[in-house]
Amino acid sequence: MQKPLQKIIIERLQREILDLEGFKTKVHYTKTKLGLRTLEDNFPNQTFPTGTIHEFVSEKPEHTACTSAFISGVLTKLNDQNGIYIWIGKQKQLFPVGLKKFGIQPHQIIFINLVKPKDILWATEEALKCKSLSGVISELEDITFAQSQRLQLTVEKSKVTGFILRTQSERIHATACAARWKIKPLASENENNLPGVGFSKWQVDLLKVRNGNTTSCIITYHHGQLAIVETENTYPFTHQAIGS
Amino acid sequence: MSKRYLAIWFPYLLTDQMAVKQEELLGTAYALIAQERNKQMIVNVSSEANKQGLRANMPLADARITLPSLQTFKFQPQKEQKLLNAMAEWFIRFTPQVALNPPDGLFLDITGCTAWKSEEQHIEEIKSHFTGKYHIKLGIADTLGAAWAIAHYTKGQIAKPNEQLQHLLNLPAKALRLEEATLQRLAKLGFHSIDSFIHIAPSTLRRRFGEKINLKIGQALGHKPEAFEAITEPNPYEERLHCIEPIQTAKGIEIAIESLLENLCNRLQKDDVGVRNATLSAFRLDGKLQQISIGTNQPSIHIKHLFKLFELKIKQIEPDLGIELFIMGITKVEELPKQQETFWQVQNQTDLGEIAELLDRISIKAGKNAIRRYLPQEHHWPENSIKAVTDLKEQPETEWQTQKPRPTVLLNQPEPIQVSAPIPDYPPMTFTYKNEVHRIAKADGPERIEQEWWLSEGKHRDYYYVEDEKGQRYWLFRSGHYDIKVAAQWFIHGFFA
Numbered sequence: 001m002q003k004p005l006q007k008i009i010i011e012r013l014q015r016e017i018l019d020l021e022g023f024k025t026k027v028h029y030t031k032t033k034l035g036l037r038t039l040e041d042n043f044p045n046q047t048f049p050t051g052t053i054h055e056f057v058s059e060k061p062e063h064t065a066c067t068s069a070f071i072s073g074v075l076t077k078l079n080d081q082n083g084i085y086i087w088i089g090k091q092k093q094l095f096p097v098g099l100k101k102f103g104i105q106p107h108q109i110i111f112i113n114l115v116k117p118k119d120i121l122w123a124t125e126e127a128l129k130c131k132s133l134s135g136v137i138s139e140l141e142d143i144t145f146a147q148s149q150r151l152q153l154t155v156e157k158s159k160v161t162g163f164i165l166r167t168q169s170e171r172i173h174a175t176a177c178a179a180r181w182k183i184k185p186l187a188s189e190n191e192n193n194l195p196g197v198g199f200s201k202w203q204v205d206l207l208k209v210r211n212g213n214t215t216s217c218i219i220t221y222h223h224g225q226l227a228i229v230e231t232e233n234t235y236p237f238t239h240q241a242i243g244s
Numbered sequence: 245m246s247k248r249y250l251a252i253w254f255p256y257l258l259t260d261q262m263a264v265k266q267e268e269l270l271g272t273a274y275a276l277i278a279q280e281r282n283k284q285m286i287v288n289v290s291s292e293a294n295k296q297g298l299r300a301n302m303p304l305a306d307a308r309i310t311l312p313s314l315q316t317f318k319f320q321p322q323k324e325q326k327l328l329n330a331m332a333e334w335f336i337r338f339t340p341q342v343a344l345n346p347p348d349g350l351f352l353d354i355t356g357c358t359a360w361k362s363e364e365q366h367i368e369e370i371k372s373h374f375t376g377k378y379h380i381k382l383g384i385a386d387t388l389g390a391a392w393a394i395a396h397y398t399k400g401q402i403a404k405p406n407e408q409l410q411h412l413l414n415l416p417a418k419a420l421r422l423e424e425a426t427l428q429r430l431a432k433l434g435f436h437s438i439d440s441f442i443h444i445a446p447s448t449l450r451r452r453f454g455e456k457i458n459l460k461i462g463q464a465l466g467h468k469p470e471a472f473e474a475i476t477e478p479n480p481y482e483e484r485l486h487c488i489e490p491i492q493t494a495k496g497i498e499i500a501i502e503s504l505l506e507n508l509c510n511r512l513q514k515d516d517v518g519v520r521n522a523t524l525s526a527f528r529l530d531g532k533l534q535q536i537s538i539g540t541n542q543p544s545i546h547i548k549h550l551f552k553l554f555e556l557k558i559k560q561i562e563p564d565l566g567i568e569l570f571i572m573g574i575t576k577v578e579e580l581p582k583q584q585e586t587f588w589q590v591q592n593q594t595d596l597g598e599i600a601e602l603l604d605r606i607s608i609k610a611g612k613n614a615i616r617r618y619l620p621q622e623h624h625w626p627e628n629s630i631k632a633v634t635d636l637k638e639q640p641e642t643e644w645q646t647q648k649p650r651p652t653v654l655l656n657q658p659e660p661i662q663v664s665a666p667i668p669d670y671p672p673m674t675f676t677y678k679n680e681v682h683r684i685a686k687a688d689g690p691e692r693i694e695q696e697w698w699l700s701e702g703k704h705r706d707y708y709y710v711e712d713e714k715g716q717r718y719w720l721f722r723s724g725h726y727d728i729k730v731a732a733q734w735f736i737h738g739f740f741a
Contacts, residue, residue: 061653062717065740066741068653070741086602098652098653098740102741107620111618112616119610126606127606130598130602132599187714196709197686197688200741221741
């Protein structure tokens, strides 16, 4: 009898701390946004945080492809069909036709090609200030803590969700992002042992979650839905890190 | 195609204007006079005074003897210049190329304008507009010189293409716009009309009358070029700001831009149009001109937004000693879209205006080509299956295709790979890309995509959607058919999620 009570008290205290830290709880704070219950349980308030910055680490173009698809899947869940997104990157490699499969309407994305990292950061900040956007995705090689903090402060005001795609992952260091993800491709899932390439399957690692738990799970994408295959919590609950 | 020029001459420009303004002067004899040393000289006479024998450059005292009732007014030189400029601007309705010929003439370049109105109609229209107000004389010819001569010394004729010589022959030597000294020498030698000397060898003419006479003859006949300096069309949306003290700081420029924008945007709002392109010209003390231009995706009269666009470019202005004059000109306007004002903005509610403003700012810094939206295009060839558009509102005409597998990341250029394929038309077993060997575990395909022969020629591609042992998915293709003699070329073209 005692343990659940303790848990309830701890949860209540956690929520109070979150409130103090500026994580405003909405009425339906346990509502799942992505339909990935076990994954979202690791976030503060048990829901995918929006209006913050998410950081995605990818080493190879294969990983970038998976990450882009995952972000598209997430964005479709978070917004309605008419949302407009901005994708800022160094080179035009993303293929809009291929994104349609992951739910997003490719013509709703505005692509901005910039060369200098400084310009990309500036454009990202300007885009994050724009409340009319449903999401901003920015491909950056590297970002410093101060730069990420600046972006975080911008989104706190505008409540736009930002996604930073980091392509140089050798130097992972502290950033002010709400979560750090790493998505790798896994062998595809074939239904009923059918031949050929099956549905996309990814290893999704949550390397860092502010006020939440790190986790790792396998996610598939079929019939327009993200779904968790199996979850293995790599870190026990007691190792939860509060703050970044 | 030969050029066609229309010369216009107002014989009584200033005096006619006075009659237009003061009707009681109509049909009376009056003159404009100016003080020259110790006597008063007539500068312009009215048509009535001209009939009575009065001419310009006549002392007023002499004129009074012939016509004691002559009314006189003071001559204002700036007024003439102003009036001629106004006339030139009025004539822009006939052709965009209008040049001044001070003090009382204009030249119109009407080359090609006759496509919609014949030359006779042009003359008719101009004459009917000025009847009863201004005396006007017109001449049309292939050259400025001939047109001028016809306007001044004939009763308004049209010299057909390449016929200027015939029209000039009977005119006096003055019609060639020669200097007074040359004219006097010609008169002394008995050359009164052009036909008496035009056929003399140029070297002889030069020896007698100087080089200028050959130039003028050449210009009238079209052998020698003559400059045509067209007036610039007035910009209806232009504001100027004179600075009492020269401005050297960025802050000062900011203030100037803000105040200019405020004035302009107020005017634009009244006309229901918005800025698409604007240029700020800064005139420096040392006479140099500095310019910055901005462009927008949508017509805008949002002062703050336009200011931000200029602000990004202020760095490019070098004030040096200081700027004494700012001119802001709106070079392109467009009708404003009708918009409903909102009291507040709901989160995630899409306001295209806000996004357009964001894109304006980015395009100022990165250039217009950096921003792209893609719409599906009905082409099978992967590179052609999307088209880039710049318009924010354009919607796809066809659905995005999802039946065939298409990668999420597409390489700009397919990159060659080394493969080992078991038998023709089977997916490869392994491939090497960037020194890494991938063993293929699963594969789909081939999907043959042919070149669109009406657009380009080349080999077709057989695409395979493959997955390696690590679960990484690729889009590979073999270029062309299998050939026993030549090894087939394989390429990697994209990465699947």
